[in-house]
Amino acid sequence: MEEILSVKDLKKYFVKKGFTGNDKETIRVADGVSFSIKKSETFVLAGESGSGKTTIARIILGALEQDSGTITFSGQEITNHADSLKKIRLGCQMVHQDPYASINPRMTILDIVKESLEIHNIGNNEERNRIALQALSQVKLEPVEDIASKYPHMLSGGQRQRVAIARAIVTNPKLVIADEPVSMLDVSVRIGILELIKELQEKYGISFLYITHDLSTASYIGHRIAILYLGKIVETGPINEVLSTPHHPYTQALLDSIADPDPNNLHIDRKIRINESSGLVTYQGCRFMAKCPYAIEKCKQEPTLEKISDTRQVACFVKIN
Amino acid sequence: MTIMVALSVNDLVVQYQSQKKKVHAVDHISFSYKENESIGIAGESGCGKSTLGLAIMKTLQENASVSGEILLGDKSILSMSEPEFTKNIRWKQISMVFQGAMNSLDPVFTIKKQFEEILRKHNFEGDYKQTIESAILSVGLTHSILDKYPHEISGGMKQRVIIAMALVLKPKMVIADEPTTALDVLVQAQIMILLKKLKKDGLSIMLISHDLGIISEIAEKIGIMYAGQIVEFGNMQDIYKNPKHPYTIALLESIPKLGETKKIIPLKGNPPSLVNPPSGCRFYDRCPQAMEKCKKEPPKIKTASGFVMCWLHEQ
Numbered sequence: 292m293e294e295i296l297s298v299k300d301l302k303k304y305f306v307k308k309g310f311t312g313n314d315k316e317t318i319r320v321a322d323g324v325s326f327s328i329k330k331s332e333t334f335v336l337a338g339e340s341g342s343g344k345t346t347i348a349r350i351i352l353g354a355l356e357q358d359s360g361t362i363t364f365s366g367q368e369i370t371n372h373a374d375s376l377k378k379i380r381l382g383c384q385m386v387h388q389d390p391y392a393s394i395n396p397r398m399t400i401l402d403i404v405k406e407s408l409e410i411h412n413i414g415n416n417e418e419r420n421r422i423a424l425q426a427l428s429q430v431k432l433e434p435v436e437d438i439a440s441k442y443p444h445m446l447s448g449g450q451r452q453r454v455a456i457a458r459a460i461v462t463n464p465k466l467v468i469a470d471e472p473v474s475m476l477d478v479s480v481r482i483g484i485l486e487l488i489k490e491l492q493e494k495y496g497i498s499f500l501y502i503t504h505d506l507s508t509a510s511y512i513g514h515r516i517a518i519l520y521l522g523k524i525v526e527t528g529p530i531n532e533v534l535s536t537p538h539h540p541y542t543q544a545l546l547d548s549i550a551d552p553d554p555n556n557l558h559i560d561r562k563i564r565i566n567e568s569s570g571l572v573t574y575q576g577c578r579f580m581a582k583c584p585y586a587i588e589k590c591k592q593e594p595t596l597e598k599i600s601d602t603r604q605v606a607c608f609v610k611i612n
Numbered sequence: 613m614t615i616m617v618a619l620s621v622n623d624l625v626v627q628y629q630s631q632k633k634k635v636h637a638v639d640h641i642s643f644s645y646k647e648n649e650s651i652g653i654a655g656e657s658g659c660g661k662s663t664l665g666l667a668i669m670k671t672l673q674e675n676a677s678v679s680g681e682i683l684l685g686d687k688s689i690l691s692m693s694e695p696e697f698t699k700n701i702r703w704k705q706i707s708m709v710f711q712g713a714m715n716s717l718d719p720v721f722t723i724k725k726q727f728e729e730i731l732r733k734h735n736f737e738g739d740y741k742q743t744i745e746s747a748i749l750s751v752g753l754t755h756s757i758l759d760k761y762p763h764e765i766s767g768g769m770k771q772r773v774i775i776a777m778a779l780v781l782k783p784k785m786v787i788a789d790e791p792t793t794a795l796d797v798l799v800q801a802q803i804m805i806l807l808k809k810l811k812k813d814g815l816s817i818m819l820i821s822h823d824l825g826i827i828s829e830i831a832e833k834i835g836i837m838y839a840g841q842i843v844e845f846g847n848m849q850d851i852y853k854n855p856k857h858p859y860t861i862a863l864l865e866s867i868p869k870l871g872e873t874k875k876i877i878p879l880k881g882n883p884p885s886l887v888n889p890p891s892g893c894r895f896y897d898r899c900p901q902a903m904e905k906c907k908k909e910p911p912k913i914k915t916a917s918g919f920v921m922c923w924l925h926e927q
Binding site for chain 2 (some may be wrong): 339340421447450451477478479480481482483485486504505506507508510511531534535545546547548549550551552553556557560561563565586
């Protein structure tokens with residue numbers, strides 16, 4: 292299948308300066324991250340806050356510059372050159388986490404959606420209006436004309452997120468990066484947004500990079516998953532396989548921490564298979580070693596992603612299950 | 613002094629006056645639960661669940677008007693004067709873990725100073741050091757944390773400190789308003805394990821959350837709130853296994869579960885505004901089973917362990 296996006300050995304370090312400027316601390320938000328997304332696929336990037344998920348998205352869109360590594364978008368390497376940035380910014384759009392902050396409160400819904408058409412000089416004003424209205428109906432904001440003339444404050448959270456999605460698909464992108472698109476929304480409207488993403492994918496063949504910490508919603512819409520821990524991918528593969536038989540202890544701990552609504556939970560003592568750690572982050576050896584209940588002597592060396600089947604890779608010497 | 617922690621809320625109404633509008637945040641709510649039970653209040657944002665918690669603690673904003681009755685044992689909380697409530701009830705019998713509490717620690721004081729402030733405010737006359745340390749130990753922290761400033765500790769530790777602060781005067785009941793939101797998944801689970809342990813040690817918890825998953829970890833009783841009303845109330849087992857109200861059913865179904873690939877049909881529409889709530893059933897516009905009758909205010913129908921407000925279950 293055709294590869295839409297391929298990220299190779301991406302590295303980005305942030306340097307945090309102390310109060311005096313002498314004590315510097317380097318934070319590795321992406322440390323050799325590689326993955327690729329195929330056409331019409333939803334690829335999930337999962338991890339805790341601070342694991343580098345959003346930074347990777349920002350690097351892909353050229354909002355941040357990587358320290359090293361390459362990003363190839365539909366066959367062309369993306370560099371800092373204006374033409375190549377334009378290509379990825381047209382073909383790859385983003386949906387942010389917070390629909391209350393990501394759309395401009397002073398613009399009408401129609402202006403918000405057609406803004407990116409204006410930026411990319413697509414069509415004349417009439418055509419732009421037509422395309423924008425079409426995008427609004429694709430995300431099921433009915434009645435379209437009515438919604439188009441409204442301002443964001445007149446819409447609910449779920450409707451706003453639909454506006455953000457309409458804005459993302461209006462340029463007919465090949466890839467949409469969705470950064471926690473449902474975490475700010477109410478439980479009863481979340482599914483509506485997830486179903487919409489699924490439908491847009493089936494109809495128009497859009498690929499999605501779905502960034503989240505919530506494995507339940509991820510498993511609902513994702514095809515493949517990469518688990519990120521402190522800037523490194525620790526496990527990747529088809530989502531059903533990874534979540535049903537995790538091989539990395541961190542994936543297992545994440546799964547342990549999910550509480551499904553089940554009345555039996557009340558009488559069960561829950562256990563998360565993880566050690567309390569000092570909280571200090573070291574970049575030597577396996578990053579998860581301090582918290583890992585299975586750590587062995589060898590873990591002081593750095594594990595690399597190893598193939599364990601045709602589709603799965605894991606970076607662990609122990610390989611549980 | 614022996615204390616009955618049984619709490620009962622009768623016909624509680626809370627309205628906020630905002631400019632010329634009246635917001636009906638909590639509308640004729642009644643429920644009760646027994647000593648040593650924990651209760652979960654579930655609902656979406658804006659349904660009035662936090663207001664309910666604040667009303668019990670008597671910490672509502674000034675523009676709120678309250679009517680109805682809240683009984684703690686046989687004492688009526690609402691008719692109590694403010695100094696009397698502070699002296700006898702607040703933090704001594706009921707305390708609260710506020711939403712976003714992690715950010716409520718004062719950045720310029722050490723954790724210890726902030727504990728001492730609570731004790732001083734409540735005219736505590738025992739051994740400060742010992743009381744604070746036992747509270748800190750009960751939430752799984754060590755006393756080395758006391759000399760730290762809030763910025764030196766992680767989000768999960770801050771949340772533990774906040775819970776320890778709620779427990780410092782050994783209340784029998786704690787209201788926890790979204791105690792795990794804004795925390796990482798692993799930390800969330802660890803906080804829930806902590807709450808479970810505290811519950812085992814005899815604490816009665818009122819857990820306010822939108823997450824039915826975490827409520828199922830500790831609550832024997834559960835109330836489902838929608839647009840200012842409790843639409844269904846009962847034993848957790850009954851409600852999760854045999855939900856009666858269409859909203860409860862939709863809410864339970866709308867949570868994707870691991871390993872299930874079943875397609876979920878999303879609920880249409882949005883909750884109504886609480887400024888001018890519609891007459892009749894508030895779920896009418898979104899309900900897949902709405903009928904003509906539902907335009908009238910639904911009755912409270914008794915179920916095995918509680919009640920449901922829905923015409924469908926009329927006998």
